[in-house]
Amino acid sequence: MAPILCMRGITKHFPGVLANDRIDLEVEEGEIHALLGENGAGKTTLMNILYGLYEPQEGEIVFQGRPIKVSSPHQAIGLGIGMVHQHFMLIPVFTVAENIILGLRSSRGLVLDMEQVQRRILDLSERYGLGIDPNAYIWQLPVGLQQRVEIIKALYRGAKLLILDEPTAVLTPQETRELFHILRSLAQQGTSIIFISHKLNEVMAISDRVTVLRDGRVVNTVLTRETSQTELACMMVGREVVLRIERPPPAPGEPVLEVNDLHALNDKGLPALEGVSLRVHRGEILGLAGVDGNGQIELAESLVGLRRPTGGKILVKGRDVTGSLPSTLIRMGVACIPQDRKAIGSIGEFSLAENVILGSHDQPPFARHGLLNRQAIRRYCQHLISEFDVRTPGVDLQARALSGGNLQKLILAREVSRPHDILIAVQPTRGLDVGATEFVYRRLLEERQNGKAILLISTELDEVLCLSDRIAVIYEGRIVGEMRAEEAVAEEIGLLIAGSRREIGIGRRDESRSTADRKNSFAKETRERV
Amino acid sequence: MFERRAQPHGTLASVILIAASLILALLMGAGLVALAQVSPWEAYRALFYGAFGRIYGLVDTFVKGTPLLLAGLGMVIAFKAKVWNVGAEGQIYIGALFAVWIGLYVGPLPWWLHLPLALLAGALGGGLWGLIPGVLKAYLKVNEVIVTLMLNYIAILFVSWLVHGPMEEPGGFMPQTPRVATTAQLPPLFPPTRLHAGVLVALAAALLVYFLLFHTTLGYRIRAVGAGPKAARFRGIGVERTVVQVMVLSGMLAGLAGANEVLGIHYRLLDGISPGYGFTAMVVALLGKLHPLGVVAASFLFASLSVGADMMQKIVHVPIAISRVIQGLVVLCVLGTEILLLYDLVPLRRLHQRFSSLRFRREG
Numbered sequence: 033m034a035p036i037l038c039m040r041g042i043t044k045h046f047p048g049v050l051a052n053d054r055i056d057l058e059v060e061e062g063e064i065h066a067l068l069g070e071n072g073a074g075k076t077t078l079m080n081i082l083y084g085l086y087e088p089q090e091g092e093i094v095f096q097g098r099p100i101k102v103s104s105p106h107q108a109i110g111l112g113i114g115m116v117h118q119h120f121m122l123i124p125v126f127t128v129a130e131n132i133i134l135g136l137r138s139s140r141g142l143v144l145d146m147e148q149v150q151r152r153i154l155d156l157s158e159r160y161g162l163g164i165d166p167n168a169y170i171w172q173l174p175v176g177l178q179q180r181v182e183i184i185k186a187l188y189r190g191a192k193l194l195i196l197d198e199p200t201a202v203l204t205p206q207e208t209r210e211l212f213h214i215l216r217s218l219a220q221q222g223t224s225i226i227f228i229s230h231k232l233n234e235v236m237a238i239s240d241r242v243t244v245l246r247d248g249r250v251v252n253t254v255l256t257r258e259t260s261q262t263e264l265a266c267m268m269v270g271r272e273v274v275l276r277i278e279r280p281p282p283a284p285g286e287p288v289l290e291v292n293d294l295h296a297l298n299d300k301g302l303p304a305l306e307g308v309s310l311r312v313h314r315g316e317i318l319g320l321a322g323v324d325g326n327g328q329i330e331l332a333e334s335l336v337g338l339r340r341p342t343g344g345k346i347l348v349k350g351r352d353v354t355g356s357l358p359s360t361l362i363r364m365g366v367a368c369i370p371q372d373r374k375a376i377g378s379i380g381e382f383s384l385a386e387n388v389i390l391g392s393h394d395q396p397p398f399a400r401h402g403l404l405n406r407q408a409i410r411r412y413c414q415h416l417i418s419e420f421d422v423r424t425p426g427v428d429l430q431a432r433a434l435s436g437g438n439l440q441k442l443i444l445a446r447e448v449s450r451p452h453d454i455l456i457a458v459q460p461t462r463g464l465d466v467g468a469t470e471f472v473y474r475r476l477l478e479e480r481q482n483g484k485a486i487l488l489i490s491t492e493l494d495e496v497l498c499l500s501d502r503i504a505v506i507y508e509g510r511i512v513g514e515m516r517a518e519e520a521v522a523e524e525i526g527l528l529i530a531g532s533r534r535e536i537g538i539g540r541r542d543e544s545r546s547t548a549d550r551k552n553s554f555a556k557e558t559r560e561r562v
Numbered sequence: 563m564f565e566r567r568a569q570p571h572g573t574l575a576s577v578i579l580i581a582a583s584l585i586l587a588l589l590m591g592a593g594l595v596a597l598a599q600v601s602p603w604e605a606y607r608a609l610f611y612g613a614f615g616r617i618y619g620l621v622d623t624f625v626k627g628t629p630l631l632l633a634g635l636g637m638v639i640a641f642k643a644k645v646w647n648v649g650a651e652g653q654i655y656i657g658a659l660f661a662v663w664i665g666l667y668v669g670p671l672p673w674w675l676h677l678p679l680a681l682l683a684g685a686l687g688g689g690l691w692g693l694i695p696g697v698l699k700a701y702l703k704v705n706e707v708i709v710t711l712m713l714n715y716i717a718i719l720f721v722s723w724l725v726h727g728p729m730e731e732p733g734g735f736m737p738q739t740p741r742v743a744t745t746a747q748l749p750p751l752f753p754p755t756r757l758h759a760g761v762l763v764a765l766a767a768a769l770l771v772y773f774l775l776f777h778t779t780l781g782y783r784i785r786a787v788g789a790g791p792k793a794a795r796f797r798g799i800g801v802e803r804t805v806v807q808v809m810v811l812s813g814m815l816a817g818l819a820g821a822n823e824v825l826g827i828h829y830r831l832l833d834g835i836s837p838g839y840g841f842t843a844m845v846v847a848l849l850g851k852l853h854p855l856g857v858v859a860a861s862f863l864f865a866s867l868s869v870g871a872d873m874m875q876k877i878v879h880v881p882i883a884i885s886r887v888i889q890g891l892v893v894l895c896v897l898g899t900e901i902l903l904l905y906d907l908v909p910l911r912r913l914h915q916r917f918s919s920l921r922f923r924r925e926g
Contacts, residue, residue: 046567087908338796359798370796379790390786391797394779402779430570 034097036061036224037082037193042091044077051077052088053248059193064215064225066235066256068268069245070465072435075228078245079195083115084108096192114186115195118202120178124171128164129153132185156187160217176207180214193224200234201463204323205493205526212238230268230465232261244268269467279477282501285314288349288485289335289366289454295343296330304330306509307344312454312485317476319500319517320489323529327509328489329371332458335487336368337361349453362391365453369443369460371489373436377443380432384424385413387431388446420445421471437468444475448484455479458489473499493525507531571903576851579902583895590895591888595880604878609885612873613866619873621755625827627865629654629819629836631764633843634850634857635771636688636815641852642775643788643808649695649710650816651840652717653688657817658824659721660687662831665742665824666729676745681763681821688817689810691717696809700802706809714840722833729831738832748826758826765858767815772854774811784808816840849896867892 037059044052052074059065069075080086082093084102093100095111102108105115122131129149138144153166162180170178179199186194196215200208215225215238229235235242236256244251244267251267289312298304304327312318322328333339335346337358346354348364356364370376378387389398389409397408413427420441424434431439440460448455457476461469476499479486490496496503497520504514505528513528571579592602612619633650640647661684669676695709722737731740748758775781786794787804795801823835846864850856871885 336796357798357800358796359800362798368796372792375790376792376796379786379793381789382786386782386786389782390793390799393782393786393799399779404777404779404782406777 034061035059036096038094039078039082040092040094042078042081042088042093044081044086044088050248052081054091055245055248055250057243057250058253059224059226060240061224062219062222063240064219064227064238066227066229066239066242067245068229068232068235068242068264070230070268070467071437071463073245073268073465074248075245076197077248079115079197079226079228082108083113083195109186109189109191112190112192113195114189114191114193116179116182116186116197116199118197118199120182122170122178122181124169126170127166128168128170128173128181128184129166131170131181132166132188136189152188153184156184159221160187160214162214174207175202176204176210179203179207179211183214183218187223191223193226194218195226195228197228198230198463199227200229200231204491208234232264232268232466235264236261246270265466268465279499280481282316282480284316284501285483287311287313289487290347291331291335291344292347293344294331294334294341294346296327296334296339296341298327298330304509305334305341305344308506308509308511309344310487310504310511312487314453314483314485315480316501317480317486317488317499319496319503320487320506321493321496321503321525321529322491322506324491326506328458328491328506330509331506332368332370332456332489335361335456336366336370362450365451366456367447367450367452367454368456369440369447369458371458371462373439373443374432378431378439380430382431383428384417384422384431384434384442385410385427387442388413388416390446392450416442416445416449420475437464437471440464440468441471444472448475448479452484454485454487456487456489459491460488461490461492461495493522493529497522497525505529567904567906576899576903579899580896583899584892587888587891587895590891591884594884594887598880598884600878600880605874605880608874608877608880609867609870611870611877613870617755619869621752621757622869623862623866624761625756625758625865626869627862628761628764628826629823629839630843630846630861630865631858632767632819632822633816633839634846634861635764635767635854636812636819637843637847638771638850638852638854638857639775639784639815640808640812641788641847643784643804644791645696645699645788645805645808645812646707647692647695647710647809647812648707648844649691649713649813649840650819650843651836651838652710652714653691653813653816654820654823654836654840655717655721656691657684657688657814657820658831658835659724659820660684660817661746661821662729662739662742662824665746666739669743669745671743671745673745676743677748677825680742680746680825681818684821684825685814685818688820689814691817692809692811692813693806696806696813699809700805721831721835725832731830736832739830741829742825746825747829748822756827760822760826763818763822767818768854768858771815775854780804780807816843819843845893849893851900863892864889 035058039055039057042052042055055074055078057078067075077086081088082102084104084107087103093102095113100111102111123134129146132153133149139148150166153164156162157164162184164177164180164184170181173181179202183194199211203211219225227239239256241253241255242259242264243253244264246268291308291310294305294308295303296305308327308331310318320328330339334341337356337360340355344354345352348366351364353361353364374380379390393399397405398412399405410427417424417427422438422441422445424438431442434442460472460476464472476486476488488496488499497517500517502514502516503520503525504511505525506512507528508531588606592606595602595605613623614620633654636650637647661680664680664683668679671679691713694713695706698704698709699706725739726737729739731738748760751757751759775785783794783799783804786799787801791801819839820835824831828835842864846860847857849864850860867885867889871882874880874885875882
């Protein structure tokens with residue numbers, strides 16, 4: 033097999049940062065090539081260069097045996113390079129077919145030829161097992177299918193090389209398996225794939241070869257079957273990484289956070305929480321597992337005062353705080369790492385120093401009599417940056433310039449450095465690399481050792497299993513199971529997450545619920561009969 | 563073509579870019595002037611002579627720039643919080659009304675009490691006119707653009723009715739109030755020119771707004787609500803309360819601009835005391851990149867362009883419309899620099915690299 037793509041000596045520097053330093057990358061025809069590296073290692077920059085979004089200062093790109101110069105995505109697509117971004121570029125109110133032909137010329141001039149388009153889409157869908165209906169509207173499709181629409185979009189334009197930027201970040205485990213199936217079928221039929229990821233298990237599962245980047249340089253390119261997760265982790269981080277976290281035995285104290293029969297609506301005004309009851313004790317991590325969109329966000333927002341519950345009670349240290357303002361809850365000792373680092377956790381235009389006083393900007397020593405003490409604020413930020421190992425040139429940097437991991441460390445630092453008894457961590461490691469994830473885990477456990485009550489809300493089952501003392505599962509706004517971590521079995525939780533309920537009755541049973549529910553109980557009955 | 567920079571350019575680079583964009587705007591304007599069959603050289607000479615060449619022109623620039631500066635500062639506060647106050651014009655009129663009220667009907671008082679009281683009343687009037695849309699927006703989610711825009715008409719027509727009726731000068735022929743007491747007037751600085759102490763008030767206000775925005779907790783809240791409303795709410799900042807405060811402060815500064823006009827120029831209330839200062843103030847605020855000190859430069863620049871344009875029309879007969887176009891070009895060009903501050907222009911950088919590598923080779 034001949035290489036379809038050769039990138040040689042690619043160098044790209046931004047002011048103050050060497051993002052790519054003489055990078056070589058070779059991709060064979062029909063190969064799934066993983067590009068592995070921590071956030072900020074230069075993966076995305078390299079791919080943006082290939083896709084024509086950035087121009088390299090040095091280096092050459094040879095595609096299908098010809099040296100090429102890509103100066104726009106349009107040109108990249110014309111050459112047969114397609115990219116599926118992490119954030120989809122689809123128009124929700126358009127159909128699949130309409131989205132796919134967006135920006136293309138019709139074979140009939142000004143008139144659309146939808147029939148022919150649909151035929152081609154169905155052909156592609158069948159050939160690679162994508163299962164896409166060209167007439168479905170995007171907004172009707174789950175995320176996993178939307179991603180396949182993006183893949184078809186690239187194939188429709190004749191992509192020979194497909195770049196997937198962290199494609200599994202938005203998928204459920206089931207969807208991930210299906211995606212891998214599709215990728216294999218694509219590769220078998222000659223499409224080359226560059227798979228960007230920082231998840232080791234996925235890279236091991238899907239790729240033929242792996243190129244590891246660190247600090248803008250290629251560490252090595254290895255055959256996947258000749259390497260191991262540990263070796264890859266080591267190359268990626270540059271040192272030995274502890275993938276398993278040591279957890280001292282729990283010593284829970286009195287409950288500090290109690291949630292009783294909580295009800296709340298989502299943004300569309302539909303019931304999102306339908307009687308959630310939880311209890312988190314001092315010195316304990318309660319892991320709340322569940323697939324995205326089962327009420328986790330609404331629960332977290334109710335707990336920090338961003339959403340007014342429609343029923344039930346929230347008690348903090350025995351005091352009723354249902355419907356209190358965020359400022360009251362901060363004073364009551366509720367800290368929170370929100371799921372959205374950029375829009376909720378921080379202010380991108382603000383400096384790091386201004387970000388670390390969010391929530392205590394009017395407290396001494398940061399302010400007295402309404403006047404800010406900028407000296408004290410900068411000193412405090414400096415202190416947090418060094419204690420939490422936030423990599424930054426200084427405290428005056430805009431928060432938007434930080435990488436995901438460093439921003440998360442900054443938010444974590446801000447929240448746990450303020451007096452608090454409860455920490456609510458929502459998806460605290462989403463999108464973080466191994467190093468930063470390890471750091472967050474260690475800090476959460478430290479919090480636990482310090483006698484704080486921690487509610488960990490996560491869709492990553494591994495994360496919940498690895499950190500929690502007790503595990504609760506949320507499904508369609510209810511707690512459908514709760515167990516001690518020692519008793520937890522991954523498969524069982526997996527079933528609960530997917531909505532197949534255990535008999536032990538937490539929460540009311542209600543037969544006339546959603547179709548999904550009915551289907552699930554039907555499935556369970558079938559199993560029981562067998 | 564463009565690549566986003568990790569961090570925007572520093573102050574020096576932005577000053578150079580803004581200067582370059584001003585020159586670019588004037589060059590484009592020169593083309594238009596040439597189309598009007600006038601020598602651009604002559605036209606610009608007239609413009610600069612008009613704005614800076616004579617003492618009266620210079621004074622006029624400051625006199626016209628003062629209300630722009632005050633109202634522009636109000637816009638900075640509002641826009642920083644992403645509150646779209648387009649009601650400065652109305653706030654100017656109500657501010658003028660309140661100031662004249664004190665100047666006419668309160669007293670006799672010594673000037674050191676009467677003048678500050680009149681200025682304060684002007685600010686309060688404008689603040690009141692900002693409070694209404696502020697409360698409506700914060701607590702009832704009513705769009706502030708519509709409310710402030712409509713309140714403009716109410717304010718302007720209300721003042722018009724007052725000067726035609728209840729407050730009209732007894733025995734006068736003009737629809738205007740009597741003169742305010744001299745103790746409430748802003749004293750002239752260099753008589754017989756029109757330059758008055760209002761310009762000092764405005765410059766002090768600029769420093770105060772700068773201090774407010776960057777050194778107080780209120781300023782922190784204002785900027786947080788504008789730059790990250792969700793994050794602000796999440797970490798306990800009362801967004802509604804801040805929006806109301808922003809509208810009041812913004813209105814107060816516009817009201818002060820109105821007070822400045824009636825206490826420093828006209829000495830009475832009359833129709834048309836503002837030729838759209840409230841709207842130009844928005845442009846000035848954007849031109850000053852929403853920085854209080856930038857607005858100082860922008861407001862006087864804008865005033866000088868308009869004073870110079872009058873002279874350009876008088877001396878070389880360039881239609882006044884063309885000078886308005888030049889003002890528009892200035893705004894567009896300066897706002898266009900935003901993209902160069904946040905992004906790198908790839909061909910330009912390549913040129914720079916080639917240049918520096920050439921130099922390097924020669925030295926080596």
